[in-house]
Amino acid sequence: WFEAHIAPIRFPGYATAAMISMRDLTEAHRVERMRVDFVANASHELRTPLASLLGFVETLQGPAKNDPAARDKFLSIMREQAQRMARLVDDLLSLSRIEQHMHVRPAEAVDLTMLVAHIVDTLTPMAEENNIPLALDLEPNVIVPGDRDELARIAENLIENALKYGQSENGPEPVEISLARKGVTAVFSVRDHGPGVAQEHIPRLTERFYRVDAGKSRAKGGTGLGLAIVKHIVLRHRGRLGIESALGEGSLFRVTLPAIDQAQGK
Numbered sequence: 001w002f003e004a005h006i007a008p009i010r011f012p013g014y015a016t017a018a019m020i021s022m023r024d025l026t027e028a029h030r031v032e033r034m035r036v037d038f039v040a041n042a043s044h045e046l047r048t049p050l051a052s053l054l055g056f057v058e059t060l061q062g063p064a065k066n067d068p069a070a071r072d073k074f075l076s077i078m079r080e081q082a083q084r085m086a087r088l089v090d091d092l093l094s095l096s097r098i099e100q101h102m103h104v105r106p107a108e109a110v111d112l113t114m115l116v117a118h119i120v121d122t123l124t125p126m127a128e129e130n131n132i133p134l135a136l137d138l139e140p141n142v143i144v145p146g147d148r149d150e151l152a153r154i155a156e157n158l159i160e161n162a163l164k165y166g167q168s169e170n171g172p173e174p175v176e177i178s179l180a181r182k183g184v185t186a187v188f189s190v191r192d193h194g195p196g197v198a199q200e201h202i203p204r205l206t207e208r209f210y211r212v213d214a215g216k217s218r219a220k221g222g223t224g225l226g227l228a229i230v231k232h233i234v235l236r237h238r239g240r241l242g243i244e245s246a247l248g249e250g251s252l253f254r255v256t257l258p259a260i261d262q263a264q265g266k
């Protein structure tokens with residue numbers, strides 16, 4: 001799609017020329033399309049648990065009114081649905097907050113080593129529950145300029161995903177978490193030995209609400225926004241997110257961030 005402006009140019013004594021300027025509208029259309037899709041997806045994601053909640057309220061007010069066993073069961077499902085809605089709204093708000101601050105680069109000096117170690121501690125019970133060992137290789141004193149909560153979110157989302165989707169089919173294989181300085185950058189990576197994803201999905205994984213298997217994601221409490229949040233945080237920190245994955249071989253998510261040069265303190 002192009003938008004064209006035609007302006008006549010006249011020089012005395014010469015034939016009239018025309019200046020044609022064209023502006024590419026493809027990008028504008030794409031952005032508009034994404035916005036429309038996003039609103040439709042978000043509404044649908046919120047509408048589903050809401051419909052289920054309303055259904056249970058009606059059942060509790062009607063047929064199940066005097067059935068204590070049914071009431072307890074329905075209330076616990078309603079609680080789960082409400083929690084799902086809360087997670088979704090929290091993720092939508094996080095994403096919107098990060099987007100609003102995209103042009104401001106956060107600059108607090110954050111000890112990424114300590115931060116990742118802390119996130120690993122909080123996720124150890126989940127790893128044990130899923131019977132996945134965590135293998136750590138964290139270089140000490142890796143400091144990056146950034147926003148502590150957002151950087152924690154990167155580690156949390158990537159490790160949680162590896163624990164949710166990275167279960168190996170051949171017995172317990174570890175999720176490998178590493179952090180190292182490479183020149184003026186810090187490289188954080190999470191590798192799993194799970195089923196991996198087919199090549200065609202890889203470029204789309206960071207799109208909002210894109211899931212390879214929506215049923216599995218929902219069953220594991222996913223909102224479909226985790227990697228979109230990771231990508232936005234990485235971009236705000238002027239870093240890069242790399243994804244490698246192959247069916248049957250597992251996945252590798254690698255985040256490269258500008259680091260603070262310890263020798264010069266900048």
Ligand code: ADP
Binds near residue numbers: 210213225
């Ligand atoms: P979700 O809330 O669905 O987990 P994410 O944005 O975090 O949303 O991830 C999007 C999709 O990417 C997931 O639904 C899953 O299909 C896929 N995915 C993410 N991490 C992995 C992984 N480590 N292994 C395989 N698939 C993954």
